[in-house]
Amino acid sequence: MEYNLLICTSNEKWIAIDINPNGELERLSLDGNDFAEVHSTEDVLEFCEKILDYYNINKFNDINLNVKIVMVSKYSPLNLELFMQLKNASSVNLIDAKTVMPIYVLKNCLVKANRKIGILCMEERFSFIVDDDLTVSYEDAEEGEELRIEPESFSIVFSFNCKNLISDEREFKKLEKKHAEDIEEQKKEVDRKKKEIIELKEKNIALKNDLETLEQQYNSANTRIEEFKANIESRREIIRLDLSKFESSSVLGLMSLVSDIDYQVKILKSEGDIIERGTDIISFLESGSGYYFTRNGGTIATESRGKIHYLVKNGDVIHSNDAVAILSDPMDETEDVLKWYKNYNH
Structure with missing residues (x-):
């Protein structure tokens, strides 16, 4: 494992800083103080x-x-x-702070041409001047705008980070202008999107209203259909062979007292015909009697x-109270009627 140690020295104070592999910095404790x-x-x-103790070596x-x-x-x-004390370490470099400070200045200041920059670091003062070509150089004069540099800032001697290198004020203004233009274009695009969203919301509201209207119309139509179906079903009438309707003095009237007599059927109308009230639809004859009854006595x-x-159908044998036909609304379908009759009988 590799260990990195930064030591900063001034006339009065020294400091030691450990830099771990993640780039995190920790000041070594020097008798409970940061500086010695x-x-x-x-x-x-x-x-x-103290350094040996920190690394336990x-x-x-x-x-x-x-x-x-x-x-x-x-x-x-x-x-x-x-x-000399550290010479046996894997690597030891002695660096003048003035060679590193301009890099820090370029990374952390918006540099203007012909500007002086005053720096304070570990109670020591420095002065740099930036010429018209944006070249940073050291001056002995202690004047200019003050910039404070902490010892940790010199960690760039281990790993230089290229972030925030746009320090030329002229380039910065160009980028600032372009950024403003980009922001303006983005605002316009956002406004367009907002307008589209509003339009979509309005369309969505309209569609919801249309959907609600359609649902109401559907429910209303469905209700009418159900009412229509119920009305049609209510008009279905099962027609049976009811011998009790004949006079008791007649032969049929007497026969009505006998429930197991066979009668043969003759169909008088066609399937699906629209029949008026009082129309004969079936005539019936006692099976094997050879006798055919009159219209008033032998028909339904x-x-x-x-x-x-x-x-x-023609020739079928029926008995008293047997169902022989169904009378329904003229709009009723045979299939629906027969299905209804099948369920009715169950």
Whole structure:
């Protein structure tokens, strides 16, 4: 595993920062403080001992340790002493902060031509000037706009992040203008979409209203159909051989007292004919008697007007009270009538 250690030194204070593989930074505790005051070789040795304790090692080559020493203040013999103490680490670099600060400035400031930038870092002051070509250079003069840089900012010496590199004010204004134009176009597109959505909502409301109207019409029509069907069904009449309608003094009247006499059928009308009230639809004859009764005595007549649907055919044998036909509304269909009669009998 590789370990990265950033050390920043100034005239008065030193700081050590661990950078883990995820790029997270942690300041090493130096007797409970973030910074250590270093004025002598003994202070340097104690500073290094704190680093060894942090990584739980005895020597700096016990682990794969990469060290970057950023000198915020001017070089001093103590920096060399620190370098010598760390020389056995996997990698050690001694870096002047002024070579790194311009990179930080370009990443974090909107740079204007011919502008001075004042920087404060670990209580040390710096001044940079940006010329007409946007070249950043160091000046000794401590003036210009102030920018504070924390020691953690120097972590860019380990891994440089290319984000936020548009620091040229002129390029920025071009991008800002283009961005504004893009935003305006997006607003227009959003307005168009909003208008489309409103239109779709209105169409949807209209369609819902139409659907509700159609549903009402359907329900109304369905109700009328059901009422019509019920009305038609109510007009269906089963016609039977009812011998009790004949006078008791007549032969048929006397025969009505005998329920098991066979009668043969003769159809007088065609299936589906529209029959007026009082029309004879069937004549019947006692089977084997050889005697054919008169119109008034040997026929079955309708008691109302309607369409005839026969349940018997010529030559069929029937008995008293047998169903022989169904009289229905003229608009009734034979198939519906026979289905109704089948369910009726069950």
